[in-house]
Structures are given as C-alpha cells and as structure tokens.
C-alpha cells in the first residue's frame with residue numbers, strides 16, 4: 325500500500341482509529357473510478373505546499389491542471405509525512421525512475437482514463453516509459469498537450485530510424501507539416517500493422533477516401549492484411565511507397581499461382597496494375613481488371 329511515502333488510499337492509514345464508516349467511504353471511492361481520495365492536507369489544497377515550494381506553487385496556479393481544479397496531492401499523493409518531516413527524502417511521490425511505469429502512471433490514470441486506458445498494454449507502457457517521458461507537468465512556456473517538446477521533435481528523438489524513412493524520395497510529407505506521427509499513431513495505445521489506434525485503416529482512409537470501400541470485389545490482401553502489407557508507409561525508395569521495386573515482384577510475393585502466361589511478364593518488370601488497375605478493390609470485376 326505504501327511505497328516511497330505515497331499512499332494510494334490515504335484514508336486506510338486511519339482505519340483503526342476511524343472505524344468501519346470511513347473504511348466504507350474510502351473503499352467506495354476506490355471502486356468508483358479511482359478518484360483521488362481527499363485527505364486532511366488536500367483540504368488546504370495548494371496552500372499546504374506554498375510555504376516550502378513557492379515557485380512551483382505560484383507557477384501552478386495558472387496551469388491547465390489548476391484551472392481544471394486539480395491540486396498538488398491529486399498527483400503527488402498523501403503528503404502528510406512529507407510535510408511533518410519538513411520534506412525528508414522519499415516521503416512523497418516524485419515520478420522518478422525509482423518507481424515502475426505503472427506506479428507513476430496510476431495517479432494520472434485516475435483522471436485520464438479516456439486517453440490512457442490501454443497505455444500499459446501499448447508499446448510505450450510495455451517499454452516502462454512514464455507519462456513524464458513525454459509530458460512535463462510543471463514546465464512553463466508549454467507546447468500543445470503539455471509536451472516536453474513539439475510533437476514531431478519528441479517522437480523523432482527516440483525514433484531516428486523512422487525519421488530517416490521520411491527523408492527518402494517517396495514519402496509522406498511529414499516535414500512539410502501535411503501530417504504528423506500522431507496523425508497515424510496514438511502513443512497511448514497498442515498498435516498492430518494496420519491498426520494504429522482507431523479502427524482498421526481508418527487513419528489512411530481519412531485522406532485516401534477512394535480506397536475506402538467496401539467493394540463488391542475486395543482484394544483480400546487489402547481487406548484482411550491492411551495497406552502496410554504492400555506499402556512502406558513512412559517512406560520508401562520505391563514508386564508509390566511500395567515494398568518492392570517492381571509491382572510484379574510484389575504481386576508474385578503472394579500469387580505464385582497466377583495463370584501461366586503471366587509468368588513471362590515478370591521479366592519485363594510487368595506492371596500488373598496496368599491491367600489489374602483496381603488492385604485496391606473493384607465494384608465491377610472480380611479480377612480487378614477495371
């Protein structure tokens with residue numbers, strides 16, 4: 325229950341003294357949405373901290389969280405021991421790397437369920453990253469969403485290999501600001517090949533509306549596997565962001581069984597899509613010829 329001086333259920337400390345009634349109130353608070361439970365120090369709100377943390381407290385008053393009526397202990401947890409000991413080390417939750425990602429995220433999740441309910445099963449939660457790797461609560465002169473750095477720079481800093489793809493000839497226009505990493509990825513959610521937070525292919529189809537379907541004749545590759553089975557989405561040396569240099573190579577990576585007369589076409593670097601022009605799906609032809 326107690327870790328680094330933090331109590332997730334502050335009222336339980338007084339269980340013995342205050343008896344069953346308080347226990348029921350505390351427990352109900354815990355079960356119903358995990359709203360941070362008030363303790364006697366919270367009642368004094370920010371004032372209880374101002375004496376010793378004037379700079380932080382003053383800056384906080386104009387912050388988004390203060391306007392939203394959050395107080396210091398909503399995030400930092402029970403501060404009774406911290407105050408009693410005059411700020412002794414290890415007496416309050418300080419969101420440092422000594423804690424697990426889950427311990428750090430817990431206080432935040434109490435209010436940000438909607439955004440973060442899947443966080444721990446996503447790649448960043450799994451990699452033991454804390455909210456504070458990307459968000460700076462007390463930073464002043466803030467970027468959007470209290471980010472530590474503008475979103476593009478933030479992601480690029482840890483994913484330089486991906487940024488390199490956006491420098492290739494064929495690429496999405498990230499650098500020009502037409503889209504951002506977070507257009508396609510939600511950093512708080514697990515992603516799969518074609519599901520990057522949101523419904524399948526939804527993000528792509530918002531812009532590429534002609535590929536939306538549903539088509540009478542779906543190409544299973546697209547309908548089942550998703551766009552990224554054929555496209556290198558960030559950037560690629562190949563035309564149309566394709567995974568293979570020639571369209572023929574791409575098609576034959578799945579279609580060993582095309583009619584015999586087709587085989588010769590590969591050596592001509594055949595553009596299969598020249599005839600099978602509706603390769604994303606068709607309403608007219610089961611072979612995607614139109």
Ligand code: HEC
Pocket residue numbers: 370373374377380381382384389394395396397398399400418419456459460461462463
């Ligand atoms: C919304 C959550 C939240 C609230 C509310 C909050 N803090 Fe913090 N605080 C953090 C986080 C997270 C850190 C870790 C460093 C960071 O990311 O800014 C931190 C760090 C700190 C630190 C140590 C580092 C520093 O910047 O000096 C102090 C002291 C502090 N907070 C005091 C306060 C006080 C006092 C209040 C109320 C006036 C308060 N905090 C309100 C989340 C919060």
Ligand code: HEC
Pocket residue numbers: 365372373374375376377396397400403406407410411412413414415416417418
């Ligand atoms: C009686 C003085 C005093 C009061 C009141 C006080 N603090 Fe502190 N606090 C300190 C001292 C001293 C430190 C250590 C400062 C340092 O390391 O620079 C500290 C450190 C912290 C840290 C960083 C802890 C760490 O391990 O890095 C946080 C977070 C913090 N206080 C939050 C709060 C909050 C929130 C309140 C109000 C609920 C509060 N403090 C009230 C004296 C106080």
Ligand code: HEC
Pocket residue numbers: 429432433436439440443448453454455456457458459468469471475506511512
């Ligand atoms: C890898 C970086 C990263 C991590 C880790 C991260 N976030 Fe975010 N967060 C972002 C970015 C980028 C945005 C801006 C998204 C946008 O503008 O569409 C954002 C937006 C938000 C928002 C506002 C947008 C909304 O949906 O309401 C909240 C609240 C938030 N994050 C909370 C958290 C919490 C809580 C955690 C930890 C459990 C966390 N974040 C971890 C990068 C991150």
Ligand code: HEC
Pocket residue numbers: 360388389391392393394395398399431432433434435436455456459461468469470
């Ligand atoms: C007591 C509830 C509460 C807690 C706990 C809390 N927040 Fe918030 N947070 C808010 C409110 C209220 C806002 C104001 C914007 C809003 O209404 O969504 C906000 C705003 C934010 C935003 C900016 C959202 C935007 O739209 O730009 C981020 C990011 C964020 N919080 C991250 C965190 C992180 C990280 C923690 C944990 C360290 C945390 N919050 C803890 C209530 C809380």
Ligand code: HEC
Pocket residue numbers: 447448451453457458475478479480481482483505506509510511515
């Ligand atoms: C502090 C470093 C850091 C930041 C900042 C960061 N990431 Fe990550 N990211 C990681 C780590 C670590 C992993 C898990 C290991 C891996 O797959 O590389 C990861 C994984 C991912 C994955 C899943 C990779 C896979 O193979 O499934 C995606 C997608 C991703 N990050 C996108 C983003 C986006 C978008 C942003 C900006 C909002 C961002 N990241 C910011 C460190 C970071």
Ligand code: HEC
Pocket residue numbers: 479480483486487490496498503504505506507508509516517518520552553557558
């Ligand atoms: C146009 C949409 C889109 C944009 C913009 C985008 N991504 Fe992706 N990203 C994808 C898709 C689709 C995949 C899945 C590829 C696969 O699984 O074959 C992916 C995969 C990833 C992966 C895991 C696989 C890999 O290539 O390493 C990471 C990490 C990643 N993206 C990070 C980022 C970062 C960071 C940015 C911004 C610099 C970004 N993405 C911008 C769509 C996008």
Ligand code: HEC
Pocket residue numbers: 525528529532535543545546547550551552553554555564566571574595597598603604
């Ligand atoms: C079976 C492989 C395959 C899949 C799956 C696939 N594509 Fe394509 N895509 C291609 C080929 C091949 C071309 C090049 C066609 C040509 O040469 O005329 C192409 C071209 C494109 C083009 C540029 C030319 C045009 O028709 O507008 C866009 C945009 C595109 N695809 C988006 C998507 C999207 C979005 C998805 C997911 C819904 C997707 N693709 C799924 C194979 C595929």
Ligand code: HEC
Pocket residue numbers: 495496497502503507508527528529530531532551552555557563564565
């Ligand atoms: C925010 C809008 C947007 C989103 C989201 C988006 N794209 Fe694009 N995409 C574009 C634009 C604009 C271009 C044209 C790029 C240029 O300027 O040359 C493009 C180009 C392409 C091309 C190359 C077309 C060609 O003719 O060479 C393919 C393939 C493609 N996108 C696939 C995808 C896939 C797959 C996804 C989802 C993972 C996706 N796009 C998400 C806007 C978007």
Ligand code: HEC
Pocket residue numbers: 543544545549553554571574575576577578579596597600603610611612
């Ligand atoms: C990721 C694997 C994959 C790729 C790549 C792919 N396809 Fe398919 N395609 C399928 C599957 C699965 C079906 C469903 C029928 C089947 O099982 O053969 C199908 C069906 C077809 C059909 C309908 C005829 C039939 O056999 O049912 C045609 C025509 C076709 N694909 C052409 C192409 C062309 C042209 C390309 C290259 C642009 C291509 N495909 C790339 C997986 C793929």
Ligand code: HEC
Pocket residue numbers: 571572575576579581582583586589590594595596597598599600611613
């Ligand atoms: C010159 C036009 C043309 C080109 C180029 C072409 N095809 Fe076809 N393809 C057809 C026609 C017409 C049919 C239907 C007649 C038939 O089955 O022989 C067909 C049928 C198919 C079928 C369905 C076979 C079956 O009966 O299930 C597949 C799969 C296919 N093509 C794949 C490919 C691939 C892969 C390429 C590139 C290497 C390609 N095609 C290039 C015209 C073309």
